[in-house]
Amino acid sequence: MDLARYRFTDNPADLDRQLVHTWLSERSYWAEGRTRAVNDAAMDASLTFGVVERSSGAQVAFARVITDGVTFAWLCDVFVVEDARGAGIGVALIAGVTAALEPLNLKRTALVTADAHSLYEKFGFEPLGKPEMWMARMAPS
Secondary structure: OOHHHEEEEOOHHHOOHHHHHHHHHHHOOOOOOOOHHHHHHHHHOOEEEEEEEOOOOOEEEEEEEEEOOOOEEEEEEEEEOHHHOOOOHHHHHHHHHHHHHHHHOOOEEEEOOOOOHHHHHOOOOOOOOOHHHOOOOOOOO
């Protein structure tokens, strides 16, 4: 895959919201069944990023960041379309996201991943130093 065919974007107008919803609600392990309304609200309340084909504008990747813009960010909903995986699209996406967050001088950017540790390690993410300090309040099942 020729990476020069693609570009990183932080412009929400470049993103195909229906496509992002389909990816996350039907093809991700963490957002399966998420409604379009919930996904749209989450996108509206977050920084959103993507990788798109230069010529057609077709989107091949998405990421969302929840942040206060001062101290903390949560990187989530990272998705690369299956046939583009392993070609550097994910690296380009996370490079763009981390570059966009850099000027904020955030103390911490967190994420959860089941299977992409090596990707995030390239950008300075590491396992929690004191995981026993972290807690979560989960919605009832």
